[in-house]
Amino acid sequence: MELIKTIETKKTEKILLKAIFKEDKLPKNLVENNNAITEYLNDNLAYIYLGSKKDLNYDSLYQLAKSLAEEVARSYQIDLITFATENLKLEEVVDAFTKGINFVAAKIYNRKTFTKKENNNQLSLYLENISKDVENSFKKALILIDAQNWARNLGVTPPNELNSEQLADIVVNDFKQYSNLTVKVLNKKQITELGMGLLLSVNRGSMYEPRVVVIEYNGDPSSKEKTVYVGKGITFDSGGYSLKPPKFMLGMKYDMSGSAIVASALKAIAQLKPKKNISGIMCITDNRINGDASLPDSVWTSMSGKTVEINNTDAEGRLVLADGLYYGANKLKATRLVDIATLTGAMVIALGDTYTGVWATSDKAYEDISKAASKQHELIWRMPWDDDYEVFMKGSIVADLKNTDYSGFAGSCSAAMFLKEFTNNVEYLHLDIAGTNDIDEKPMFAMVKTLIEMAL
Structure with a gap:
């Protein structure tokens, strides 16, 4: 897993990972378990089910970012705007994903000669339009983490x-x-x-x-x-x-x-x-x-x-x-x-x-x-x-x-x-x-x- 260093403004070949909530219109065959990812490969798209919008907070999103960085089974481009809710501003979403992923991806001291296979899947952040507030939030998050x-x-x-x-x-x-x-x-x-x-x-x-x-x-x-x-x-x-x-x-x-x-x-x-x-x-x-x-x-x-x-x-x-x-x-x-x-x-x-x-x-x-x-x-x-x-x-x-x-x-x-x-x-x-x-x-x-x- 590589460190997050930028927010991408264009879609890439990676599967786009969107948040989906209980209140949304749910696509066919979606797995309705919290944090479960359902892939629609024909559309190069995946959804992660997060339950009710009111239950998503910064701490749970930060923990999700860390678990994705540790265990994700495929490379994804994360569609940031889909994770924002009335209770969780886009700036906070950016902050949580940046810090959570980079906490896990950091290369810190390790002298092991035999290690479990590193997760070579990559996560990247996607947002088509980056406001000044979002940009400032992202830059600050990078410095702090x-x-x-x-x-x-x-x-x-x-x-x-x-x-x-x-x-x-x-x-x-x-x-x-x-x-x-x-x-x-x-x-x-x-x-x-x-x-x-x-x-x-x-x-x-x-x-x-x-x-x-x-x-x-x-x-x-x-x-x-x-x-x-x-x-x-x-x-x-x-x-x-x-x-x-x-x-x-x-x-x-x-x-x-x-x-x-x-x-x-x-x-x-x-x-x-x-x-x-x-x-x-x-x-x-x-x-x-x-x-x-x-x-x-x-x-x-x-x-x-x-x-x-x-x-x-x-x-x-x-x-x-x-x-x-x-x-x-x-x-x-x-x-x-x-x-x-x-x-x-x-x-x-x-x-x-x-x-x-x-x-x-x-x-x-x-x-x-x-x-x-x-x-x-x-x-x-x-x-x-x-x-x-x-x-x-x-x-x-x-x-x-x-x-x-x-x-x-x-x-x-x-x-x-x-x-x-x-x-x-x-x-x-x-x-x-x-x-x-x-x-x-x-x-x-x-x-x-x-x-x-x-x-x-």
Whole structure:
């Protein structure tokens, strides 16, 4: 299956696939099962039955587009206009098919030597008259799904091929094509000079240097408003001396996903050119064990000056984010901070792999991300702040904070409270994608599209 790159305005030799609904005049011998395709080869035509028009929505059409890309038994030219209904605008139809097909068709990392036969059937999109609104919708959909697939590819890459230094280099080299982005990479010496002691503590067990990649887009130089996205970039998480059991170490290559999502959002923003100021910070290291790795009971000093007692080296994501958030607030002068991370197993217990948990320090911030998520059809759920979640962490007798709450309850909320300590009171959104980022080992990368939409 090839990626969708254009909308065709003329019919081709492919069979034309039209939507047909319960309310339409149905041709003879049509199979009236939802999503069933009936072919009329003499007319080079096929119909896909979709039940009642009122039941077709964006999400079901997006899932249909994905299933067609995965399983379609013949090449089709999809007649887009036939899928539009009173409840589903043509622009949404274009968006759903473009994103759905390209999600499946993307060539992401795979080193299999024996694979099932690839589906060589092709899907193309057909619309005789393309309005400006449809054209804009199509172009935007291409940019967003390309950004999501770029992040998915990084996430699924194994850790022996993607360490912290390599990830930073990939971003630098890829982003040379965008003249409206500035990219700065902080190496270990510079990170040390900045006093990012929490990030450095996680990096102590690694054979690779940490990296902080700072990406800036200034779409409105006249404004002091600036949103800074901060992404967790743990290229592999062993748990450190608080070692994970073998089963729970699997999939920890995805622990850098937050940083990849931040970079992919800036990649799309550079192409969409909103009149906004958006920056991204990727906080990158792995979490390994060597003779000098951080020990439980260690105390480290953050960039903010606050000290942290480590009672769990496997709660390392919040440590690297803490220094990243403070850098965004203090050095980049953020007026809004947004972090995104595969942060807590407790998030999966709370919301499964369906909703991304979101904490917001203002109703306005939550309203903004809620509107963006709704427009991009991504599910979020607002989670609570409460000082009670931080009582245990503030009980250290040797430091300002412990890095985890060992009560065993509301672990995602206590992690959010810990991070808020490093935001310098800047308006703040925290996104925990532990459940929605990768599902059944597959890279999904929720919230890429939402972060892009929020910037527009």
